[in-house]
Amino acid sequence: xxxxxxxxxxxxxxxxxxxxxxxxxxxxxxxxxxxxxxxxxxxxxxxxxxxxxxxxxxxxxxxxxxxxxxxxxxxxxxxxxxxxxxxxxxxxxxxxxxxxxxxxxxxxxxxxxxxxxxxxxxxxxxxxxxxxxxxxxxxxxxxxxxxxxxxxxxxxxxxxxxxxxxxxxxxxxxxxxxxxxxxxxxxxxxxxxxxxxxxxxxxxxxxxxxxxxxxxxxxxxxxxxxxxxxxxxxxxxxxxxxxxxxxxxxxxxxxxxxxxxxxxxxxxxxxxxxxxxxxxxxxxxxxxxxxxxxxxxxxxxxxxxxxxxx
Amino acid sequence: xxxxxxxxxxxxxxxxxxxxxxxxxxxxxxxxxxxxxxxxxxxxxxxxxxxxxxxxxxxxxxxxxxxxxxxxxxxxxxxxxxxxxxxxxxxxxxxxxxxxxxxxxxxxxxxxxxxxxxxxxxxxxxxxxxxxxxxxxxxxxxxxxxxxxxxxxxxxxxxxxxxxxxxxxxxxxxxxxxxxxxxxxxxxxxxxxxxxxxxxxxxxxxxxxxxxxxxxxxxxxxxxxxxxxxxxxxxxxxxxxxxxxxxxxxxxxxxxxxxxxxxxxxxxxxxxxxxxxxxxxxxxxxxxxxxxxxxxxxxxxxxxxxxxxx
Numbered sequence: 001x002x003x004x005x006x007x008x009x010x011x012x013x014x015x016x017x018x019x020x021x022x023x024x025x026x027x028x029x030x031x032x033x034x035x036x037x038x039x040x041x042x043x044x045x046x047x048x049x050x051x052x053x054x055x056x057x058x059x060x061x062x063x064x065x066x067x068x069x070x071x072x073x074x075x076x077x078x079x080x081x082x083x084x085x086x087x088x089x090x091x092x093x094x095x096x097x098x099x100x101x102x103x104x105x106x107x108x109x110x111x112x113x114x115x116x117x118x119x120x121x122x123x124x125x126x127x128x129x130x131x132x133x134x135x136x137x138x139x140x141x142x143x144x145x146x147x148x149x150x151x152x153x154x155x156x157x158x159x160x161x162x163x164x165x166x167x168x169x170x171x172x173x174x175x176x177x178x179x180x181x182x183x184x185x186x187x188x189x190x191x192x193x194x195x196x197x198x199x200x201x202x203x204x205x206x207x208x209x210x211x212x213x214x215x216x217x218x219x220x221x222x223x224x225x226x227x228x229x230x231x232x233x234x235x236x237x238x239x240x241x242x243x244x245x246x247x248x249x250x251x252x253x254x255x256x257x258x259x260x261x262x263x264x265x266x267x268x269x270x271x272x273x274x275x276x277x278x279x280x281x282x283x284x285x286x287x288x289x290x291x292x293x294x295x296x297x298x299x300x301x302x303x304x305x306x307x308x309x310x
Numbered sequence: 311x312x313x314x315x316x317x318x319x320x321x322x323x324x325x326x327x328x329x330x331x332x333x334x335x336x337x338x339x340x341x342x343x344x345x346x347x348x349x350x351x352x353x354x355x356x357x358x359x360x361x362x363x364x365x366x367x368x369x370x371x372x373x374x375x376x377x378x379x380x381x382x383x384x385x386x387x388x389x390x391x392x393x394x395x396x397x398x399x400x401x402x403x404x405x406x407x408x409x410x411x412x413x414x415x416x417x418x419x420x421x422x423x424x425x426x427x428x429x430x431x432x433x434x435x436x437x438x439x440x441x442x443x444x445x446x447x448x449x450x451x452x453x454x455x456x457x458x459x460x461x462x463x464x465x466x467x468x469x470x471x472x473x474x475x476x477x478x479x480x481x482x483x484x485x486x487x488x489x490x491x492x493x494x495x496x497x498x499x500x501x502x503x504x505x506x507x508x509x510x511x512x513x514x515x516x517x518x519x520x521x522x523x524x525x526x527x528x529x530x531x532x533x534x535x536x537x538x539x540x541x542x543x544x545x546x547x548x549x550x551x552x553x554x555x556x557x558x559x560x561x562x563x564x565x566x567x568x569x570x571x572x573x574x575x576x577x578x579x580x581x582x583x584x585x586x587x588x589x590x591x592x593x594x595x596x597x598x599x600x601x602x603x604x605x606x607x608x609x610x611x612x613x614x615x616x617x618x619x620x
Contacts, residue, residue: 075578125527129592144527187513188526192533194569195505197588202565203497204591213595216498217435217454221599222532223502228592231585235578242573249570253563255512259504260559263552268385268545275541278507281514282439282538285523289531 003028003164004067008055010035010080011072012045013230014127015097017136019069020050022169025138035061036072045133062087067165070096070104075236077104081111088112094119095162099185099233101149101178103240108151116153120162123147123181124171129228142170143292149178186244191252193234194245196227313474314377315340318365320390321382322346322355323540324437325407327446329379330360332479335448345371346382355443372397377475380406380414385546387414391421398422404429405472409495409543411459411488413550418461426463430472433457433491434481439538452480453602459488496554501562503544504555506537 004023009016012034023029034042034051035058042054055061062068062084070080077098088094094112098104101121108119126144128135146166150159163173176184203212238245262271314333319326322344333339344352344361345368352364365371372378372394380390387408398404404422408414411431418429436454438445456476460469473483486494513522548555572581 125525127529145525147525184522184525188522188530192509192530195509195566196533197585198565198569199502199505199562200588200592201584202562204587209591212494212497213591213598215435215455215457215494216595217437219437219536220498220502221596222535223506224592225532225596226529227588228596229585229589231582231589234585235582238573238581239576239578242576246570246573249566249573252509252512253566255508256505256559256563259508260556263548263556263559266549266552268549271548272541272545274511275507275539275544277514278510278537279539279541281519281523282510282534285526286531286535286538 002030003161003168005030006065006067007032008035008061008065008068009033009051010061010068010070011076012036012042012051012133012136013071014131014133014135014140015124016069016071017045017048017050017133018126018138018140019071019097019124019165019169021136021138022141023165026168028165028168033061033065037076041133048133048136050133050136058083059087062089062092065089065092067161068092068094070094070098073230073233073236074098074100074103074240075232078107078111081107085111085115088115090115092118093158093161095122095165097122097124098240099123099189099237100240101147101181105149105151105178116151117155118158119151120154120159121149121151121178122162122166123149123185124166124169126171127229129225131230131233139170141166144171146171146173147176147181148173149176149181182241183244186241186248190237190241190245191248193226193229194238194249195252196224197229197234200224200227312340313338313471313478316375316377317342318345318371318375318378319343319361320345320371320378320380321386322352322361322443322446323381324441324443324445324450325434326379326381327355327358327360327443328436328448328450329381329407329434329475329479331446331448332451333475334360336478338475338478343371343375347386351443358443358446360443360446368393369397372399372402375399375402377471378402378404380404380408383540383543383546384408384410384413384550385542388417388421391417395421395425398425400425402428403468403471405432405475407432407434408550409433409499409547410550411457411491415459415461415488426461427465428468429461430464430469431459431461431488432472432476433459433495434476434479436481437539439535441540441543449480451476454481456481456483457486457491458483459486459491492551493554496551496558500547500551500555501558503536503539504548504559505562506534507539507544510534510537 007029009020020032032051033053033055034045035055036042045051096104104121112119124141124146126141166173317339319330330342342361343363343365344355345365346352355361406414414431422429434451434456436451476483
């Protein structure tokens with residue numbers, strides 16, 4: 001039995017495309033309509049069978065829609081919500097897949113204030129360094145987590161339908177307060193992306209960049225995998241969450257200052273202790289991760305995914 | 311036909327054990343003798359069939375040895391070379407697997423000055439975040455690179471035998487000047503390890519560490535994999551190469567200062583451009599890497615390797 005009759009996906013890329021494919025795969029969706037900036041990308045999504053049709057405008061997209069997923073870079077949220085607002089019908093549930101929540105919620109209060117009972121912000125914790133609908137996969141969310149940050153104004157039935165949609169994609173759903181969400185992900189996701197982008201950018205700009213890259217091995221490969229991520233998406237995340245992110249960066253800079261002083265003073269015992277604490281924490285976390293994911297491969301491998309094989 | 315009759319491995323861990331296993335696997339070695347600090351680790355190596363016997367001292371180890379691999383943490387090099395020196399026989403080739411080369415070479419000049427024609431420093435570019443002989447694998451070096459940094463005093467035949475031994479393990483061999491080696495690996499290996507150790511250490515020390523780790527996903531997993539590495543080994547590398555490493559760290563801190571200012575001023579277009587340059591460079595490098603390694607899996611996956619299955 002379909003959970004969603006007419007699904008509208010705005011931004012049919014890795015995340016929006018994978019959501020559509022996962023629901024299709026489970027026969028939980030009737031019709032999938034795509035809308036977005038790039039006609040070429042929408043046509044590719046249609047050719048790949050990710051969406052059934054391309055909506056020419058929001059009036060047509062929202063006509064009879066019962067579920068909208070906003071999956072474009074978060075910097076577009078405000079403009080998209082403004083464009084949607086005049087055409088939004090009372091029963092339509094609106095959710096999003098943004099990596100930041102406070103900015104999305106601010107736009108919702110500003111642009112969709114008449115519809116707040118059915119605007120349920122969410123964030124699927126999945127992705128790879130690949131982007132675009134050609135990287136989408138029905139399996140992307142399996143064994144992963146989706147964070148939902150319900151609004152006080154939300155109709156509990158709307159929140160429940162958003163939860164059910166993500167569960168149908170194979171994700172487990174947890175609730176968080178938006179402020180906590182943005183602080184936690186600044187630390188464990190946004191900062192690591194920033195650090196990886198920074199390292200690759202700095203090395204790539206050097207005169208001997210080719211020599212350096214030619215000697216880089218598996219440690220560098222994994223450390224910098226996320227530096228291949230979508231630049232616009234990450235620009236938007238970093239700007240939307242810059243307050244928390246600068247706080248995290250500054251805390252990290254404090255750590256690097258400590259490490260630098262230990263190096264300069266040749267303090268081997270404190271350096272080893274620091275590495276030991278990190279190594280133990282990382283090993284413990286890695287073991288728990290393996291227990292939880294069991295046979296589920298995590299997203300984010302170097303291997304190309306062939307959409308035709310899905 | 312064996313390339314090496316009696317092989318001595320000092321420090322039978324991940325690297326030393328994998329070297330022995332790879333040569334055994336190709337029937338390129340007669341007898342493998344282990345020596346090291348930890349009796350327990352040597353006994354494990356013997357039980358796993360990585361070494362044939364445990365040498366009680368250097369006199370016995372070096373008696374009739376034709377090839378010695380030093381594979382303990384680089385901080386021990388000077389003391390080990392001092393202990394070896396009185397027992398070293400003229401034909402014995404000595405090489406090492408240290409991640410830094412200038413410190414190893416300084417010790418060689420200091421401790422093995424009568425033997426320099428046969429001391430050939432090298433560095434296999436392979437490893438995982440796992441350590442110890444139980445993580446060793448005959449396949450560790452396949453499709454990888456070993457850097458050899460020959461000394462002007464080296465007998466070319468000795469250099470050639472070291473090259474052949476690493477090639478027998480499946481590695482391709484390149485020559486480098488030691489100073490270049492240490493600078494290049496400070497940038498593409500030692501700094502990323504330091505940054506990963508630092509991030510995990512900083513997060514693990516927080517009151518809400520458990521909450522943070524519980525939300526960390528595949529980006530964090532790969533970024534921090536190397537933070538599970540061997541603390542003593544990395545203390546030694548960081549101290550041995552601290553001059554180059556502090557230089558790299560300072561250059562990186564300059565990059566982070568730039569990124570911080572772009573965040574604070576909300577300069578989205580320059581931030582996106584920086585991310586774009588990094589993303590393009592990393593994507594290009596990743597594609598070249600995949601071409602080169604073809605079907606060779608790179609070391610460093612989360613999966614446990616079962617030594618019994620090798």
